[in-house]
Amino acid sequence: MDFQLNKLVIFGVGLIGGSFALALREAGVVREIVGVGRTAGNLAEALRLGVIDRAAVDVASAVQDADMVLLAMPVGQMGSVMQAIAPHLGARTVVTDAGSTKCDVVALARRHLPGHLARFVPAHPIAGAEKSGAAAASAELYRRRNVVITPLPEIDPAAARTVRALWEACGATVREMTPQAHDEVFAAVSHLPHLLAFALVEDIASRSNSEELFGYAASGFRDFTRIAGSSPEMWRDICLANRTALLKELEVYQAQLDRLQAMLEQADGAALEQVFNHASAARNKWIAENNNN
Amino acid sequence: MDFQLNKLVIFGVGLIGGSFALALREAGVVREIVGVGRTAGNLAEALRLGVIDRAAVDVASAVQDADMVLLAMPVGQMGSVMQAIAPHLGARTVVTDAGSTKCDVVALARRHLPGHLARFVPAHPIAGAEKSGAAAASAELYRRRNVVITPLPEIDPAAARTVRALWEACGATVREMTPQAHDEVFAAVSHLPHLLAFALVEDIASRSNSEELFGYAASGFRDFTRIAGSSPEMWRDICLANRTALLKELEVYQAQLDRLQAMLEQADGAALEQVFNHASAARNKWIAENNNN
Numbered sequence: 001m002d003f004q005l006n007k008l009v010i011f012g013v014g015l016i017g018g019s020f021a022l023a024l025r026e027a028g029v030v031r032e033i034v035g036v037g038r039t040a041g042n043l044a045e046a047l048r049l050g051v052i053d054r055a056a057v058d059v060a061s062a063v064q065d066a067d068m069v070l071l072a073m074p075v076g077q078m079g080s081v082m083q084a085i086a087p088h089l090g091a092r093t094v095v096t097d098a099g100s101t102k103c104d105v106v107a108l109a110r111r112h113l114p115g116h117l118a119r120f121v122p123a124h125p126i127a128g129a130e131k132s133g134a135a136a137a138s139a140e141l142y143r144r145r146n147v148v149i150t151p152l153p154e155i156d157p158a159a160a161r162t163v164r165a166l167w168e169a170c171g172a173t174v175r176e177m178t179p180q181a182h183d184e185v186f187a188a189v190s191h192l193p194h195l196l197a198f199a200l201v202e203d204i205a206s207r208s209n210s211e212e213l214f215g216y217a218a219s220g221f222r223d224f225t226r227i228a229g230s231s232p233e234m235w236r237d238i239c240l241a242n243r244t245a246l247l248k249e250l251e252v253y254q255a256q257l258d259r260l261q262a263m264l265e266q267a268d269g270a271a272l273e274q275v276f277n278h279a280s281a282a283r284n285k286w287i288a289e290n291n292n293n
Numbered sequence: 294m295d296f297q298l299n300k301l302v303i304f305g306v307g308l309i310g311g312s313f314a315l316a317l318r319e320a321g322v323v324r325e326i327v328g329v330g331r332t333a334g335n336l337a338e339a340l341r342l343g344v345i346d347r348a349a350v351d352v353a354s355a356v357q358d359a360d361m362v363l364l365a366m367p368v369g370q371m372g373s374v375m376q377a378i379a380p381h382l383g384a385r386t387v388v389t390d391a392g393s394t395k396c397d398v399v400a401l402a403r404r405h406l407p408g409h410l411a412r413f414v415p416a417h418p419i420a421g422a423e424k425s426g427a428a429a430a431s432a433e434l435y436r437r438r439n440v441v442i443t444p445l446p447e448i449d450p451a452a453a454r455t456v457r458a459l460w461e462a463c464g465a466t467v468r469e470m471t472p473q474a475h476d477e478v479f480a481a482v483s484h485l486p487h488l489l490a491f492a493l494v495e496d497i498a499s500r501s502n503s504e505e506l507f508g509y510a511a512s513g514f515r516d517f518t519r520i521a522g523s524s525p526e527m528w529r530d531i532c533l534a535n536r537t538a539l540l541k542e543l544e545v546y547q548a549q550l551d552r553l554q555a556m557l558e559q560a561d562g563a564a565l566e567q568v569f570n571h572a573s574a575a576r577n578k579w580i581a582e583n584n585n586n
Contacts, residue, residue: 126509126511127511145511146508146509146511148509185505185506185509186509188496188497188506189497189506189507189509189510189511189514190510190511190513190514192493193493193513193514193517193518194513195553196489196493196517196550197517197572198553198568198569198572198573199546199549199550199553199568199572200485200486200489200546200549201572201573201575201576202549202568202571202572202575203481203545203546203549204481204482204575205571205572205575205576206571210575212478213478213481213482214482214575214579215439216419216439216441216478216479216482217482217483217579218419218420218438218439218482218483220483220486220487220519220520221482221483221486222580223516223517223519223520224486224489224490224516224517224519224520225486225576226513226516226517227513227516227517228572228573228576229573229576229577229580230573231573232566232569232570232573233566235565235569236562236565236566236569237562239557239565240557240560240562240565243557243558243560246557247554247557247558250550250553250554250557251554252496253492253493253496253550254547254550254554256492256493256495256496257489257492257543257546257547257550260488260491260492260543261540261543261544261547264532264533264536264539264540264543265536265540267533267536269529269530269533272528272529272532272533273525273526273529275491275492275495276491276525276528276529277525278495278498278499279490279491279492279494279495279498279521280491280494280521280522280523280524280525282494282495282497282498282503282507283494283498283518283521283522284522286507286510287515287522
């Protein structure tokens with residue numbers, strides 16, 4: 001890489017922000033990493049583990065001379081953090097985020113960072129987040145993962161190139177989409193499955209014989225519901241932020257369930273087998289082509 | 294264990310039947326294991342790997358002097374195999390199965406083995422079946438797993454004790470239920486999740502932009518859909534066999550989705566978070582109590 005960041009400021013030094021820090025440090029492309037966060041204990045841990053060089057107490061001075069600011073807090077805090085940094089951003093500072101939804105982040109940026117849109121690069125690293133906190137951060141997290149960036153029409157191409165180069169330095173593949181296309185794709189392959197998994201566990205957990213039912217659940221149930229162990233706060237925010245696309249996906253899925261229901265009612269084994277065959281072949285093909293998932 | 298089987302005959306020497314054979318052999322409770330199956334190649338492999346002592350060509354002589362017959366083929370073949378063995382079963386031979394549904398197996402036994410119901414013990418070992426064939430069999434498969442037996446009112450308690458003791462020799466915990474209760478429980482914790490996973494993959498796979506969508510699917514999607522990689526033939530049979538209980542579960546689940554849909558439409562973050570919190574706490578509690586899953 002033909003450049004180095006002098007100073008990177010990370011808001012939210014958890015799994016996502018912390019892993020970005022560790023990977024860039026390992027790649028040797030950043031001189032100083034400053035952490036800002038709600039939880040003093042987590043920041044102290046990030047310092048102790050060498051994820052950040054120092055924890056900032058004053059947002060104004062932390063941000064002022066930064067080359068880059070990464071917003072890696074829960075999406076629900078995005079607006080207030082943007083408001084807090086807006087008056088202190090240097091003209092050349094690149095701002096990026098790591099949120100799971102993009103249309104809402106773009107809307108917040110238009111509202112709170114209207115003078116900085118040329119240097120704001122919305123981004124979404126596609127990496128699992130079962131564990132959380134700085135202690136879970138790893139320089140390896142983004143290796144061979146996708147990162148989607150959704151630059152605005154106002155973008156300064158140099159700012160987009162910087163963000164792209166940094167994610168590539170983490171070992172990720174960067175792909176570009178519009179915020180709308182991003183939110184539609186992830187409603188289908190991520191947000192809907194999370195909603196379905198939460199719904200199934202809730203369905204079981206709210207029954208009077210839930211203890212007995214959980215007692216017989218096995219590895220298939222465990223894997224199907226793994227994502228229902230995710231952060232309720234984070235998923236509330238994602239569902240609300242992307243509810244238009246998610247509602248559309250939910251409707252399509254319910255129509256699919258209606259079709260299967262009709263096949264079951266008619267005991268139409270041939271039709272069921274055709275669906276199962278098609279799905280299982282598609283799934284096995286995907287796995288074969290994505291061993292690293 | 295205070296007894297030994299002289300001769301065990303296994304119909305279907307795949308993951309399930311083969312693992313039963315290996316575990317009993319390791320426990321030293323069976324003298325001779327005879328395999329019967331549709332696929333000559335798989336039986337030859339089972340012989341080569343020492344899973345069975347010999348492959349039988351003639352069902353009559355294989356079954357005649359057996360202490361126990363295990364029916365471990367796909368449920369769709371259960372009726373014809375019962376018919377084939379019925380005329381040759383010795384009066385003392387215990388017959389058991391390993392099917393994922395029990396009401397249908399019981400109905401088939403009442404039809405094809407009416408003179409043998411006192412010594413027929415329906416059973417369902419709850420063990421993952423991603424891999425298949427004798428080559429995937431393992432003496433460890435049933436360690437710390439549940440096996441549900443659903444004896445009929447006609448049962449000879451000694452036959453039930455034998456089946457129970459053999460599964461315990463495999464390291465499993467044996468639990469007893471009625472066939473109806475079994476099918477209701479597994480409709481909720483196994484059959485419905487499989488249907489939902491097949492439905493989601495089909496939903497994605499049948500779109501014109503499925504390649505793009507699969508390209509952005511990550512580890513959450515992978516785990517959620519793992520069970521959609523299961524055998525279409527086996528799951529068609531299970532869905533048909535247990536369609537009454539499964540349809541009931543599907544209806545309850547669709548009502549749950551309708552509730553979530555309403556929360557999304559009203560942008561009711563508090564209600565969504567409450568559901569997600571409840572589900573995620575229940576799921577994490579279950580995992581904490583079942584580390585071995």
